[in-house]
Amino acid sequence: MKSKKIQNGAPGPLGGRRKEFIREMKRNKGLYLMCVPALVVLVMFCYIPFAGTWMAFTDFNVVDGIFGSKFVGLDNFKYFFSKSSMGWRVTYNTLFINFFGIILGLIVPISIAVFFNEVRSKIFKKLTQSFMFFPYFLSWVVVGAIIYGFFSTDVGVINNMLRSMGLETVKWYAEPKYWKGIIIIASMWKWSGYSSIIYMAAMANFDGSLYEAAEVDGASKLQRILYLTVPMLKPTAVVLTLMSIGRIFYGDFGMIYGIVGNNPVLIDAVTVIDTYVYQTMRTLGFSYATAIGLFQSVMGLILVTVANRMAKKYNDGEGLF
Amino acid sequence: MRKSKLFSDHLVTWFAYLFIGLFGLLCLYPLVLTLSVSLSSEHEIVMHGYSALPQKFTLNTYIYIFANSGMRILKSYGVTIFVTAAGTIGAMIITSMIAFALSIQSLKYRNIIAFLCNFTIVFSAGLIPWYVVCVNYYGLKNSILALILPSVFSVWNMFLMRTYFSSISPSLYEAAKIDGASYLLIYWRIAIPLSKTAVLTVGLMYALQYWNDWWNALIFINNKDLFPLQYYLYTILSNVNAISSGRVPSGAAAGIALPSETVKMAVTVITIGPIIFLYPFVQKYFVQGIMTGAVKE
Numbered sequence: 001m002k003s004k005k006i007q008n009g010a011p012g013p014l015g016g017r018r019k020e021f022i023r024e025m026k027r028n029k030g031l032y033l034m035c036v037p038a039l040v041v042l043v044m045f046c047y048i049p050f051a052g053t054w055m056a057f058t059d060f061n062v063v064d065g066i067f068g069s070k071f072v073g074l075d076n077f078k079y080f081f082s083k084s085s086m087g088w089r090v091t092y093n094t095l096f097i098n099f100f101g102i103i104l105g106l107i108v109p110i111s112i113a114v115f116f117n118e119v120r121s122k123i124f125k126k127l128t129q130s131f132m133f134f135p136y137f138l139s140w141v142v143v144g145a146i147i148y149g150f151f152s153t154d155v156g157v158i159n160n161m162l163r164s165m166g167l168e169t170v171k172w173y174a175e176p177k178y179w180k181g182i183i184i185i186a187s188m189w190k191w192s193g194y195s196s197i198i199y200m201a202a203m204a205n206f207d208g209s210l211y212e213a214a215e216v217d218g219a220s221k222l223q224r225i226l227y228l229t230v231p232m233l234k235p236t237a238v239v240l241t242l243m244s245i246g247r248i249f250y251g252d253f254g255m256i257y258g259i260v261g262n263n264p265v266l267i268d269a270v271t272v273i274d275t276y277v278y279q280t281m282r283t284l285g286f287s288y289a290t291a292i293g294l295f296q297s298v299m300g301l302i303l304v305t306v307a308n309r310m311a312k313k314y315n316d317g318e319g320l321f
Numbered sequence: 322m323r324k325s326k327l328f329s330d331h332l333v334t335w336f337a338y339l340f341i342g343l344f345g346l347l348c349l350y351p352l353v354l355t356l357s358v359s360l361s362s363e364h365e366i367v368m369h370g371y372s373a374l375p376q377k378f379t380l381n382t383y384i385y386i387f388a389n390s391g392m393r394i395l396k397s398y399g400v401t402i403f404v405t406a407a408g409t410i411g412a413m414i415i416t417s418m419i420a421f422a423l424s425i426q427s428l429k430y431r432n433i434i435a436f437l438c439n440f441t442i443v444f445s446a447g448l449i450p451w452y453v454v455c456v457n458y459y460g461l462k463n464s465i466l467a468l469i470l471p472s473v474f475s476v477w478n479m480f481l482m483r484t485y486f487s488s489i490s491p492s493l494y495e496a497a498k499i500d501g502a503s504y505l506l507i508y509w510r511i512a513i514p515l516s517k518t519a520v521l522t523v524g525l526m527y528a529l530q531y532w533n534d535w536w537n538a539l540i541f542i543n544n545k546d547l548f549p550l551q552y553y554l555y556t557i558l559s560n561v562n563a564i565s566s567g568r569v570p571s572g573a574a575a576g577i578a579l580p581s582e583t584v585k586m587a588v589t590v591i592t593i594g595p596i597i598f599l600y601p602f603v604q605k606y607f608v609q610g611i612m613t614g615a616v617k618e
Binding site: 031037048115116117128130157193197221262274286 | 329330333334336337338340341342344345346347348349351352354355358366367369370371372414415416418419421422423425427428429430434437438441443444445446447448449450451452453454455458459470471473474479503504505508529532533534535536539551552554555558559582585586588589592593596600601604607608611612
């Protein structure tokens with residue numbers, strides 16, 4: 001197909017192509033016009049900002065502007081990974097929270113989908129699914145309020161429970177060490193209902209005759225789950241996991257800020273790259289913050305490309321995007 | 322042998338009920354807790370802590386909030402409703418148009434356009450350049466447009482819609498074209514009416530996104546009159562005293578000291594109220610959206 005096109009434009013490849021371009025634009029004018037508003041939004045908010053990444057290589061000041069400020073090469077990046085900065089710390093936090101998020105995000109939704117399938121009562125199914133899906137509809141600020149209800153030192157549910165069991169209470173909001181865990185569990189709580197629906201969608205397409213055959217052969221329910229359902233869910237799980245791995249360098253700003261907010265005691269323990277960029281933008285300047293953001297984007301691009309390639313290999317040529 | 326197998330099957334079933342039931346409760350419990358605390362008396366909460374049943378049922382907290390910050394909350398509601406409505410309509414028009422165009426097989430450059438969309442998912446300039454451009458060139462600081470424009474087009478939702486549009490038979494379009502209809506007319510008269518579910522699903526996803534958004538406000542908005550509901554809640558949670566800085570309290574609520582615990586939960590309830598109310602009606606569309614998104618074309 002492609003080589004044929006070039007032959008057609010043989011007399012002057014460029015001129016031919018331009019003619020073809022104009023002809024195509026004329027023929028489908030309406031359709032291309034329909035793409036324009038979306039493309040304008042993308043150019044405004046995604047493509048034009050790329051010019052601003054130049055700030056990462058300068059010592060930006062407002063007077064000289066983006067391209068007039070002094071060029072400093074990779075100094076901003078060097079500082080990010082020097083001992084005096086939080087660079088390694090925030091990278092570690094991001095990867096840690098996302099890694100355990102991915103693990104829980106596999107185990108819990110798959111368990112929900114598998115066991116949900118074993119439930120026969122329609123009313124029970126309807127009710128529980130409504131409950132489990134609901135957290136997805138809440139913003140992280142609301143989740144933050146709920147977490148406060150659980151972990152508040154004086155009135156929180158958890159401390160109440162500890163008290164009634166005669167155990168010592170914990171000043172949760174003064175102990176940074178718990179918060180990575182709390183955030184990972186909160187994320188699991190918010191997303192499990194949502195993710196389990198994806199697995200249920202996959203299960204709806206399973207071949208029922210396989211299960212009948214297994215039943216005739218005397219396989220128990222547990223065996224059917226372990227040797228039929230779970231292996232058949234694997235492709236979905238692999239694709240979803242690769243997608244998460246592609247985004248492992250991206251923290252969830254809303255989640256961290258909604259739950260921990262500006263709490264100075266806790267924020268260092270859970271700061272991820274995204275929130276760190278926001279903090280440094282106000283303290284250490286735009287150039288440095290831009291450099292961190294660029295580092296994150298480049299790492300993200302590399303990982304997404306790798307994940308996409310792996311997905312293609314696994315999925316017979318169909319990638320994530 | 323046969324009997325023990327039956328027994329193990331029963332065990333699996335019982336465990337399934339237990340597991341699903343417990344997880345369902347785990348998701349429901351925090352909401353019940355929030356609601357009941359907001360309806361409790363502050364004194365009891367301070368004495369006994371949060372509990373799933375209201376303690377000394379009272380509406381005092383809500384009365385206090387509306388007496389002190391009623392206008393503030395109404396304004397925030399107004400901002401959120403406006404942003405949600407305008408944003409969702411704008412987003413739907415923009416998204417459905419490009420999704421329709423990219424679903425037409427004969428569109429020659431559709432892969433290039435799709436790539437331009439996809440690329441923004443995998444690579445971005447980062448927060449700071451985006452912020453600088455928005456503030457310095459588009460003048461979005463303290464503008465209500467800052468709450469709408471940055472999220473008016475989601476590539477994910479676009480591909481979701483395209484999947485729906487692609488399932489419409491092209492022969493329908495061909496017939497209309499022979500009758501002299503333009504693509505715009507085909508889009509409006511054929512594609513959209515045939516994809517009502519998709520329009521509803523994606524529209525609701527946008528609406529939820531706008532309703533729950535507070536990060537754009539955190540970045541762009543200092544003006545209290547433009548605080549959306551979620552961001553208002555965020556400020557209340559980080560500084561509960563903000564609630565009493567409204568106008569001078571009057572009437573019944575004047576004598577009440579700031580009920581700082583119950584206020585937090587009451588504002589939370591006020592924020593999620595419409596979602597709770599609409600949830601039973603919209604849930605199935607979201608489920609549908611997720612399922613379509615999961616089954617890739």
